[in-house]
Amino acid sequence: MNLKRYHFPVMLTEVVENLGVTPGGRYIDCTLGEGGHSEAILEFSQPGGQLLGIDADHEAILVSKRRLEAYKDCSYLVNSYFSNISEIAHELKFVPVHGVLLDLGLSSLQLDFENRGFSFSEEEMLDMRFGLENDLTAIEIVNKFSEKKLSDLIFDLSQDPNSRIIAKAICANRPLNTSKELADLINSIKLKVRRKHHPATLTFQALRMAVNNEVNELNKVLSDAFSLLGIGGKLAVISYHSTEDKIVKNFINNGLSNCECPPLNFECNCNVSPYLKLINRKPLVPTIEEINQNPRSRSAKLRVIERIR
Numbered sequence: 001m002n003l004k005r006y007h008f009p010v011m012l013t014e015v016v017e018n019l020g021v022t023p024g025g026r027y028i029d030c031t032l033g034e035g036g037h038s039e040a041i042l043e044f045s046q047p048g049g050q051l052l053g054i055d056a057d058h059e060a061i062l063v064s065k066r067r068l069e070a071y072k073d074c075s076y077l078v079n080s081y082f083s084n085i086s087e088i089a090h091e092l093k094f095v096p097v098h099g100v101l102l103d104l105g106l107s108s109l110q111l112d113f114e115n116r117g118f119s120f121s122e123e124e125m126l127d128m129r130f131g132l133e134n135d136l137t138a139i140e141i142v143n144k145f146s147e148k149k150l151s152d153l154i155f156d157l158s159q160d161p162n163s164r165i166i167a168k169a170i171c172a173n174r175p176l177n178t179s180k181e182l183a184d185l186i187n188s189i190k191l192k193v194r195r196k197h198h199p200a201t202l203t204f205q206a207l208r209m210a211v212n213n214e215v216n217e218l219n220k221v222l223s224d225a226f227s228l229l230g231i232g233g234k235l236a237v238i239s240y241h242s243t244e245d246k247i248v249k250n251f252i253n254n255g256l257s258n259c260e261c262p263p264l265n266f267e268c269n270c271n272v273s274p275y276l277k278l279i280n281r282k283p284l285v286p287t288i289e290e291i292n293q294n295p296r297s298r299s300a301k302l303r304v305i306e307r308i309r
Contacts, residue, residue, distance in 0.1 A: 009036030035064030
C-alpha cells in the first residue's frame with residue numbers, strides 16, 4: 001500500500017512535553033507505528049539524543065525507516081513485540097533511558113493496510129495479527145471456539161453487554177471468514193445495548209486483543225519498561241479503552257502505594273515509600289481541535305509517571 005501522507009500522532013505535543021524530551025536524552029518508543037511520535041522525540045532530543053523504536057508489525061518498521069532516514073545514525077528500529085523491551089534494550093546497551101512511550105491499541109497504519117481483518121467494510125480475511133508469525137488468528141477464534149468461550153472472551157476483553165447475543169449469532173452462522181461478514185452479522189443482530197460506534201467495534205477489539213495476547217503483553221511491558229528508566233525517567237502511556245486503561249491504572253496505583261504489609265494488617269507499618277509519582281493527577285485527553293482533526297483520538301487518555309527511586 002502506498003501511503004500518500006502520514007497520520008498525525010495522537011497527543012503529540014502533550015507526549016513530548018510530559019516526557020520531558022531534552023537534548024542528549026535516550027528514549028524508547030514501544031509502539032513505533034508510522035514513526036510520528038519518534039520523529040518528534042528525535043527532533044527535540046538533538047543534539048545527542050537517541051531513540052529505540054519497537055513494533056511487532058514489519059510494515060511499520062519499513063514505513064518508519066523511511067520517515068526517520070534523517071536520524072538513522074541515532075535511532076534503532078526493531079521488529080519485535082514490546083514485551084521484549086528489556087532484552088532488546090540490554091542487548092543494544094540502550095540503558096538506562098530517560099523516557100518510554102506506549103501508544104496502545106490499533107494504529108492508523110494497521111487500519112490502512114489491507115488484508116489484516118480490521119475493516120468493517122472490506123472483504124478481508126479475519127486475521128488481526130500484529131506480527132504475522134503468530135499462529136492464532138481471529139478466524140480460528142470465530143469459527144472454532146465454543147459459544148461460552150467466545151462469549152466470555154468478548155465480555156472479558158471489551159465489557160460488551162451484548163457478548164452472549166453476539167457469540168450465539170456467530171456460532172449459528174459459521175463459517176465466517178471475512179471481517180465484513182462478521183461486521184455485517186453483528187450489525188444485523190437486535191442488541192440489548194447500542195452505542196454511537198459501530199456495533200461490531202467491541203467484538204473486533206476483543207478478538208484483536210486475544211489474537212495478540214495484549215493483556216499479558218501490556219502487563220509485562222509496563223513492568224519491564226519502568227525498570228529501564230533511570231531515576232527521574234518518565235513512562236508515558238496512551239490508552240483507548242477501559243480494559244487497557246484499567247491495567248495501566250493498576251500498575252500506577254501499585255507503584256504509588258507499594259505497601260509490603262501482610263494482607264490482614266489493618267494499617268500500613270512497613271514504611272516502604274512509593275517508587276513512582278504522577279506527572280498529572282488526572283489523565284490528559286485530546287483537545288477538541290485534535291478530535292476534529294483526528295476522530296480516532298477521541299477516546300485517548302495519556303498517563304505519565306516518573307521513577308523516583
